[in-house]
Amino acid sequence: MKSGSQTIDEPLREEIISRPDMILDDRDLMQALIAANERAMGGNIVDLRGIAMERLEARLERLEDTHRSVIAAAYENLAGTNQIHRAVLRMLDPVEFEPFLHDLRGEVADILRVDSVRLVLESGQTEDDPAVRKLGDVLSVAEPGFVEAYVTEGRNIPLRQVTLRQLSEGDPEIHGNKAAWMRSEACLTLDFGTGRLPGLLVLGSEDPHLFTPQQGTDLLGFFAGVFERAMRRWLS
Template sequence: MNSAGPSPKAEDAAGSDPEQDALRARILAQPDLVLEDHRIMRALIAANEKAMGGNIVDLRGIAMERLEARLDRLEDTHRSVIAAAYDNLAGTNQVHRAILAMLDPTGFEAFLRNLGTEVATILRVDSIRLVLETDHPEDPGSIERLGDVLAVVRPGFIDAYLTGPRGRQPIRPVTLRQATPEGEAVYGERGNWIRSEALLRLDLGEDRLPGLLALGAEDPHQFTPAQGTDLLTFFGGVFERQMRRWLG
């Protein structure tokens, strides 16, 4: 008669848990599931530190925490870069659509009216005004018909408006800023609710006074000095060439 006790294998078989066996088998088959899950890895490290006791410093755990923090920063930067790329692509498409719409009209009045309607809608601005300096008064009827878009001012007004009342701001091809009280001279009655603006200084050719294309927005944060101006510079260059063609 055999008096030996049950074998270890028999004990393991008798005491095994099917759920634990299934979990163990899955981990052994796909260890990447554990390694790629940050919460599981942190739980394993915490359990290991607890088992070692409070008098032992786990340098591997500290290094892993620092690597995780660095990875989080890299992921945040990656997301920011992707978001900026999408914003830039959307802005490029928006400006291209506005330029195509600007090229459609075949007459100067239609060109200006289209500027204040379709082009303004595409650029998502609340007001577009073309400001022209002149030494001679224009036809009052023409100004009245195009008053929603066209503003005629005295020589020197544009540079003074761009530099501000104290003349401290430099004159750039494109200026992004908060609206000023002097905006009523540019936007007319709408100047009361324009809160930010993009100002495109126009070179209309030799022996001609400068012009200004003013894009006004009710949102005070739509145009700020921290934003890039490359797309608006390009838009302003196309607009200059169109204006030179109309002015002959």
């Protein structure tokens, strides 16, 4: 070596020569070497290979971000599926109607992580009923047409099985004394069969991001289908 030039310790030099992959696999170290090479070449030389490597690195970072997002979404979907399955199994346990509705407000609501649950049944006879009063914290009876009006908010749009929306506050008629705290809700329309008026199951949450229009509805659609079939046993 010429006098004044920098040298590398011999053991380190031998280690690098014997295991160059240590350098190649270290992104920060490779970037430092490339930067040093560019400085040595001066500002008048364009290093096309270096530019290409920078672009490849940027693409790799984007791919890694996408990969992480896909994995996170897959885990979230799996967790949501398990959550719905647990809620369905708990919902099918009771053999009497009153425990069925109490579980809906209690353990099923806890599994789904919702803060409000209301089952609305349309009926041609909406006079005060002792059974309805007894279950008034989860069950209410409404006039025909209420379900469509509530879900569509009076707009001329198709009535879907699952409607997800964010709220400034909930409807006291549905969420009771919790209405002021509701920030999102899922409206599940229920078909009880030919000749029967529809029903509505409303799940409310204080979390504005729990139910949003951008989310998929397949899992809640499955839950609604199981729920309406379970209800047919009690309505028969």
